[in-house]
């Protein structure tokens with residue numbers, strides 16, 4: 001198995017955990033943030049797209065509010081997160097502006113990624129930010145969530161963001177140098193695992209829980225690698241305190257633990273789409289559109305649709321059938337049933353005039369289309 005290459009990765013999600021960000025509980029690790037930002041700026045200068053998933057809001061909020069113990073009551077955690085998020089983004093913003101990079105704050109909840117419409121909205125918002133050269137800084141929207149619906153740890157959030165925008169690599173920076181054969185806090189003989197398959201059940205068995213500041217420990221990091229692999233993204237779990245860790249990884253130096261994904265990016269993503277979704281309606285394609293989708297792997301455009309059935313919303317899954325009634329594909333549609341009816345048979349350039357707005361020129365983007 002060859003080491004998957006950070007040097008070749010174009011779109012990278014970097015997750016920075018609480019254990020690193022909070023100076024062992026004494027406020028934000030501002031020197032650390034400045035240093036990681038300097039390294040990220042080097043990658044940006046090479047044309048890479050970087051998305052940061054950063055923890056630290058609750059810990060920073062606790063410092064700002066003068067609390068020494070992490071609260072357990074939900075409303076106190078929510079308050080701490082709201083206060084601390086300000087400090088967190090301020091710190092990233094001022095550091096990235098030293099390099100003339102603009103940042104954006106993106107707060108996500110579980111519902112944003114499980115509901116198809118919100119999923120597509122989050123996806124287009126984040127990819128637009130990337131196209132403008134902006135660095136999105138993502139955290140869970142702790143202020144509006146309850147225990148039952150939270151990600152809780154940011155490892156899971158990082159992996160779902162990697163799936164969402166089809167990142168090539170997920171780098172998880174933490175307080176240990178990588179995944180060890182046992183928790184190094186408890187076992188001095190633990191050895192660093194350099195490489196494994198993300199799906200390997202043995203690595204889940206060695207991963208333990210987290211320290212007092214972090215949430216999920218290695219358990220959620222290993223699970224995150226498995227989730228990321230669904231869309232063909234590989235993961236590196238690595239020590240954020242290792243000197244120049246990000247730029248060295250970017251030169252493909254062997255650091256931390258690499259958890260490889262076995263699958264081709266698009267194959268994995270389509271597999272995920274195919275496995276997870278139920279159709280909410282169907283659209284009939286003319287023979288030209290059927291050929292474009294099946295033989296040329298193209299996106300589906302409104303001009304090739306002749307009939308619409310069902311009452312689906314934007315971002316829901318529809319079946320694409322040919323004029324003989326056979327299902328040929330399914331995918332996430334960018335317009336709801338009513339809108340699709342209005343724009344079917346029309347060219348993409350007419351969508352704006354017909355609907356008064358245009359979200360995407362494609363009815364179903366080829367990345368969101370699986371052949372059946």
Ligand SMILES: Nc1ncnc2c1ncn2[C@@H]1O[C@H](COP(=O)(O)OP(=O)(O)O)[C@@H](O)[C@H]1O
Pocket residue numbers: 016017018019020055173174175176178179180181182183184185206207208209210211212213214215216217218219
């Ligand atoms: N097999 C393992 N290898 C390395 N660290 C482990 C392992 N099992 C458990 N851990 C613990 O996981 C912690 C990192 O997770 P966590 O505290 O959640 O950090 P973060 O805030 O960066 O997500 C380490 O400090 C370590 O004690």
Ligand SMILES: N[C@@H](CCC(=O)OP(=O)(O)O)C(=O)O
Pocket residue numbers: 016017018019054055056057058059081139140142152153154155210213214215216217
């Ligand atoms: N959303 C929370 C982060 C949760 C958390 O600590 O996650 P992790 O860094 O994975 O241990 C915060 O900003 O405090």
